[in-house]
Amino acid sequence: MEARMLMLAPNNIFSPLQCKPITTPSQDITLGCYYLTQNPRGQSKDGQRLPLFADAAEVEFAMTDGSVRTHDRIRIKNPDFGRKTIYGSAETKTIETTAGRVVFNEIWPSQLGFFNRAAGKKQLSDIIWRCYQIAGPAETVATLDKLKELGFAEATKAGISIGIFGHDHSERETDGSWKMHTSKSARLNRQYRKGIITDGERYNKIIDIWTHAGDEISNINVPYPGAQ
Numbered sequence: 001m002e003a004r005m006l007m008l009a010p011n012n013i014f015s016p017l018q019c020k021p022i023t024t025p026s027q028d029i030t031l032g033c034y035y036l037t038q039n040p041r042g043q044s045k046d047g048q049r050l051p052l053f054a055d056a057a058e059v060e061f062a063m064t065d066g067s068v069r070t071h072d073r074i075r076i077k078n079p080d081f082g083r084k085t086i087y088g089s090a091e092t093k094t095i096e097t098t099a100g101r102v103v104f105n106e107i108w109p110s111q112l113g114f115f116n117r118a119a120g121k122k123q124l125s126d127i128i129w130r131c132y133q134i135a136g137p138a139e140t141v142a143t144l145d146k147l148k149e150l151g152f153a154e155a156t157k158a159g160i161s162i163g164i165f166g167h168d169h170s171e172r173e174t175d176g177s178w179k180m181h182t183s184k185s186a187r188l189n190r191q192y193r194k195g196i197i198t199d200g201e202r203y204n205k206i207i208d209i210w211t212h213a214g215d216e217i218s219n220i221n222v223p224y225p226g227a228q
Helices: 002-007 028-037 056-065 099-105 121-158 171-193 199-220
Strands: 073-077 094-098
Touching: 028 099, 028 121, 056 073, 056 099, 073 099, 094 099, 099 121, 171 199
Parallel strands: none
Antiparallel strands: 073 094
């Protein structure tokens, strides 16, 4: 029971050594969150009239309708007006932000306030730490699950992750090479069982076979000349 409690996810969010989150997202999750919250595209113009929304539901409806895009500048009623939060502003009635940042803030506890900046890996680590402080371990773990889903979804929409078509996999050649070296390895095992070769000889030859196989398959799967 003690081991089970110690291994539960809610009890392993932070490093005992540094007291920093060890569950900080990386790779595609971070990429998706940064894409969603990056700075608005284009310069703000004097006197520009931005669309005003009452809440996140209206923003999401507008995005679904196509009238507002992820990185468009918008104004939204300040959900933190008149109350003290970690990231939000209690003074202004409306805030200028982007539609993507509104979606990003939906997954976090309201006590954090509206996070109105680009969220990279460092920022995500800080938000997770603050979330743990105000909401506790159970809600933090549930929020991290939402963050994972959001990050992967937005990275997919962004289309800026590495794709498999950057390499010529030559599936038929790779499969043929794999079968050939597997057959050689099986033949050596049969010779060892019959006493034709020693265990040391079998071991060394198998190492040579699979080292050669790795080199051969690597040469087959070369990048296309035009791949970035």
